[in-house]
Amino acid sequence: MVRVEFLGPIQKDPLALEITNLNELAKILQGDDELGEWLKTSAVAVNDTLVSSLECELKDGDKVSLLPPVCGG
Amino acid sequence: MVRVEFLGPIQKDPLALEITNLNELAKILQGDDELGEWLKTSAVAVNDTLVSSLECELKDGDKVSLLPPVCGG
Amino acid sequence: MLELYDGALDVPAILKRWYEEEAKSNYGAYIPFIGTIRDEDSIEGLSFDVYEPILISWFNSWQNKAKAKGAIIKMAHSKGDVMLHESSYIAAVFSPKRRVALEFIDAFVEDFKASAPIWKYDLKHGERIYAKDRSTAIQGSGILS
Amino acid sequence: MLELYDGALDVPAILKRWYEEEAKSNYGAYIPFIGTIRDEDSIEGLSFDVYEPILISWFNSWQNKAKAKGAIIKMAHSKGDVMLHESSYIAAVFSPKRRVALEFIDAFVEDFKASAPIWKYDLKHGERIYAKDRSTAIQGSGILS
Numbered sequence: 001m002v003r004v005e006f007l008g009p010i011q012k013d014p015l016a017l018e019i020t021n022l023n024e025l026a027k028i029l030q031g032d033d034e035l036g037e038w039l040k041t042s043a044v045a046v047n048d049t050l051v052s053s054l055e056c057e058l059k060d061g062d063k064v065s066l067l068p069p070v071c072g073g
Numbered sequence: 074m075v076r077v078e079f080l081g082p083i084q085k086d087p088l089a090l091e092i093t094n095l096n097e098l099a100k101i102l103q104g105d106d107e108l109g110e111w112l113k114t115s116a117v118a119v120n121d122t123l124v125s126s127l128e129c130e131l132k133d134g135d136k137v138s139l140l141p142p143v144c145g146g
Numbered sequence: 147m148l149e150l151y152d153g154a155l156d157v158p159a160i161l162k163r164w165y166e167e168e169a170k171s172n173y174g175a176y177i178p179f180i181g182t183i184r185d186e187d188s189i190e191g192l193s194f195d196v197y198e199p200i201l202i203s204w205f206n207s208w209q210n211k212a213k214a215k216g217a218i219i220k221m222a223h224s225k226g227d228v229m230l231h232e233s234s235y236i237a238a239v240f241s242p243k244r245r246v247a248l249e250f251i252d253a254f255v256e257d258f259k260a261s262a263p264i265w266k267y268d269l270k271h272g273e274r275i276y277a278k279d280r281s282t283a284i285q286g287s288g289i290l291s
Numbered sequence: 292m293l294e295l296y297d298g299a300l301d302v303p304a305i306l307k308r309w310y311e312e313e314a315k316s317n318y319g320a321y322i323p324f325i326g327t328i329r330d331e332d333s334i335e336g337l338s339f340d341v342y343e344p345i346l347i348s349w350f351n352s353w354q355n356k357a358k359a360k361g362a363i364i365k366m367a368h369s370k371g372d373v374m375l376h377e378s379s380y381i382a383a384v385f386s387p388k389r390r391v392a393l394e395f396i397d398a399f400v401e402d403f404k405a406s407a408p409i410w411k412y413d414l415k416h417g418e419r420i421y422a423k424d425r426s427t428a429i430q431g432s433g434i435l436s
Contacts, residue, residue: 007195007197007263007265008195008197008263008265008276009195009265009267009276009278022289022290025290026289026290026291029290030290030291039288039290039291040287040288040291041283041287041288042283042287042288042290043283043284043285043286043287044286044289044290045200048199048200048203049203050200050284050286051286051289052286052289053289054289054290065197065200066290067197067200067263067284067287068265068281068283069278069281069282069283069284069287070260070261070262070263070264070265070281070282070284071259071264071265071266071277071280071281071282072194072196072223072235072258072259072262072264072266073181073234073235073255073258073259073264073266073389080340080342080408080410081340081342081408081410081421082340082410082412082421082423095434095435098435099434099435099436102435103435103436112433112435112436113432113433113436114428114432114433115428115432115433115435116428116429116430116431116432117431117434117435118345121344121345121348122348123345123429123431124431124434125431125434126434127434127435138342138345139435140342140345140408140429140432141410141426141428142423142426142427142428142429142432143405143406143407143408143409143410143426143427143429144404144409144410144411144422144425144426144427145339145341145368145380145403145404145407145409145411146244146326146379146380146400146403146404146409146411157307157310158303158306158307158310158311161303161306161307161310161323162302162303162306162307165302165303165306165325166303169376170376172329172330172331172376173327173329174326174327174328174329175324175325175326175327176324176325176327177322177323177324177325177396178306178322178323179320179321179322179389179392179393180310180320180321180322181319181320181389182318182319182320182321183319184317184318184319184387185317186317231314231315231317242329244324244326244400244404247324248324248396248397248400251322251393252393252397255389255393256393259389
């Protein structure tokens with residue numbers, strides 16, 4: 001199982017999914033109306049490291065995080 | 074009388090001179106061996122305002138200051 | 147060193163402690179940047195969510211850049227609510243020379259604004275409203291869309 | 292506000308007082324620059340001469356530039372001797388927005404180094420030696436030569 005977390009203002013509970021790469025995750029989340037615009041503006045981290053492409057394998061126990069636009073300070 | 078002050082590291086007592094402009098002051102100080110290199114590297118203020126040319130009349134009671142290279146902080 | 151606090155920062159105490167921590171480290175320049183909540187848009191305050199694991203790795207990568215120039219950075223940030231005229235953010239650089247310090251604090255604060263995983267909310271009428279218009283998408287966002 | 296002190300600055304006390312003075316002024320950014328005496332070239336410390344009348348007019352011209360951008364500046368400097376690891380200089384900018392503050396502190400500190408009528412001496416073996424090599428001729432120097 002891969003755990004998918006939605007950070008900050010994305011009001012959505014974590015998911016536990018049987019997926020093996022980010023492409024599969026993209027297809028699942030694109031069908032989720034609840035996410036609305038967040039997919040376009042969010043960055044993605046796998047096991048707390050930001051990734052810049054979908055070419056990323058996932059294995060059991062991995063964590064994927066979606067990070068919406070930030071504003072610290 | 075015009076008072077001429079030498080600031081910071083210039084080790085020289087103030088002068089009281091009967092002069093009417095900065096050109097006269099320049100001639101007097103150029104003949105003063107004690108000043109050595111300081112004339113080339115010093116800025117000039119009349120009554121505590123920096124001046125950028127010798128075209129400056131002086132009157133009784135005026136103060137001229139020589140400011141050698143600075144390093145605050 | 148990265149410090150997170152619940153609520154507002156005690157700015158004088160943090161500035162003093164950091165100054166004293168590095169008093170004998172032979173740095174010639176110390177530049178803190180302090181961010182304070184302004185009274186604007188009828189807000190009562192701001193509130194912050196922080197995602198610590200990525201904030202720590204982001205901070206550590208900047209600490210390594212600082213070390214490469216003989217400098218160090220320190221940072222403090224609030225979690226949760228911070229009211230008007232209270233402070234939520236301090237970033238500081240210590241460096242042997244002033245040019246490195248002046249350039250580093252600017253680059254650090256700007257990248258902090260663009261990249262640090264912190265989310266800001268306006269507090270208005272007791273509600274917590276995401277500051278969407280002032281937020282910046284992290285570089286590389288949108289790959290799942 | 293320009294403050295001159297005999298000997299070293301009490302940095303934590305000054306940073307705290309300035310922060311509290313502007314606590315309700317609605318500035319979003321406060322950036323102090325603190326200069327500390329480094330242990331180098333076998334010095335025991337530094338010593339400073341300050342010519343106040345021109346320092347004050349130089350400072351006031353910068354205060355006017357700050358006001359034009361909605362900002363203010365504060366500065367403290369030592370006169371006389373300051374020993375190793377003590378601090379001799381604090382400059383600070385307060386501004387509504389961070390970009391103005393980051394750019395202003397840089398420009399102010401650089402012009403301070405090039406123009407403020409302050410002279411620095413190394414303290415070595417009890418002697419006071421003018422730091423000629425680190426000093427900068429004020430713009431317009433040499434007209435009498």
